[in-house]
Amino acid sequence: MVALDFGEVDDTLFTAAAKGADQIVKIPYDEDVPPPLRQAAAMYAQAIKELQADLVLIGVNAHDELEGVLAPLLALNLELPYVGVIRGVKSGDGAATLQAFKEFPGAVMARMNVKLPAVLGILGADQPPRYVPVSRIRAAMKSTEFQEQEVATAAAEPVATVQRMYHPEVGERAEMLEGSEQEVAQRIVEILAEKGVVK
Amino acid sequence: MSAQDILVLAETNQEALADISLELLAGARQLAGGTGGQVVAVLLGPDGAKHADALSAADRILVIDDLQLAAFSPEPYLAVLESVVSSEGPRAVLIGSTTIGLDVAPALGARLDAPVLSGCQQIVVEGDTLKVTSAICGGKILADVEVKGSPAILLVLPGSFRPTEETGAAQVETLPSPVALKPGAVTFEELILPEAGDVDITQQDVLVAVGRGIQQEGNMEAAEELAHALGGELAASRPIVDQDWLPTTRQVGKSGMIVKPKFYLALGVSGAPEHQEGMSSSDLIIAVNTDPAAPIFEVAHYGVEMDLMDLVEPLTEAINARKGEA
């Protein structure tokens, strides 16, 4: 498990330890704002190269990504092939291959053959996530030691200037229904009757 | 081709032209109006020419005809796009934020040393400046940004533009791949279709969609009762399917189904762009959510700020009572 030391990453790493991660590597990073995406990709790549992994799994698309997507950039920095939006992985025919299941619209999957080493952008697992009890996480907090991997950071320029960040106007279209549960339920039934959804 | 042109990656999905292709063309037409350039659509694959008619909003339609492009695999797609974008030198490249776009756009930007913006919903050109509004954090935050450099590679959220009636010169050019293509380390093997047998939520008039706000599997039954009282079926957001509480055939959204029922009741669904993509065209949308700022209220016609479990039972009763009267 490799992570940039930013924000509340320790919580995630302790959970990973509790779930059985054998080695946890933190990349020291002291700034107040996260690095531009390209810089982050270069930093992760440096740390991951040291590990000589056959398979690198990374989330397909973080919710705060603005300047592109980290996962394919990491692969590019590692000079490894990449495929993302993966929803399941199975071993392949040969030792150095695997099958990755890539999601397409309409609950359709594409079975892709992947020669290793490679990077996969993961959307979800084919099994529900496993939770660990808090007691195990607490135990991990006492017993786990993170390894630190310094990387040389060539600062990258952001590709865009953010002018403004804001919440979208709420309820631009929705008319809010007020009242008790029964009143709201009654009002919904009236709306459905007006629209002919219920007779 | 000029540095004012707007290039669009047209996608197909199981032999059919994907809706996103027409949406991107509409966005590109607006943009080209601002830059004074042309709209160029690029279609990859040996059967591309058969979709060219539908892309008449473009001025030029480049069909890259190569067997290696018959199904999506990242490396051949990237190699062709890199070559086409380099030689065409457009102002911007519009790529859908799809399972294909998410794989190729970021790497294309890096290879061309061009800026990439994700989550794009609005794009305008003012003078020399390209301004983009992007949705991040599941649509809860919007960012207005000015993009530095050209060509700007823009990952556009589905649903951002309505397909246009406008037409361009629609000149079709079928070309061999500009670069020799060979299979990369990632190759397409087969498509796996969802198992038949479950209800087809795209054919339902009424859908009750449950999201993570339902909280426990035990609460699904009450939601299903409500769906059946309404003569409809249960649908879901992705986390519910990830938990195995419903099969993938019930998932609404980007990687699930696109539904347009007469009535869509969203219970505890936040309304992330990937979910909205699948349901925003429903005739009537009512959303129930404890968070008044949930993005689902932007597409809903009516909203209820309430714990969904407090409403499900009274609503089921009210509907059954109404049916009893009728």
Ligand SMILES: Cc1cc2nc3c(=O)[nH]c(=O)nc-3n(C[C@H](O)[C@H](O)[C@H](O)COP(=O)(O)OP(=O)(O)OC[C@H]3O[C@@H](n4cnc5c(N)ncnc54)[C@H](O)[C@@H]3O)c2cc1C
């Ligand atoms: C490539 C890609 C493809 C994706 N495809 C899809 C897709 O096809 N479909 C899809 O749905 N998602 C998809 N997603 C995921 C999407 O980004 C969101 O994560 C997902 O839609 C969130 O689901 P949700 O609204 O159920 O959960 P959350 O975002 O966690 O929202 C839960 C909501 O419930 C509300 N809530 C909590 N408790 C209650 C209560 N008691 N009563 C009422 N409301 C309550 C909360 O206020 C919140 O708004 C995709 C993501 C990616 C990256």
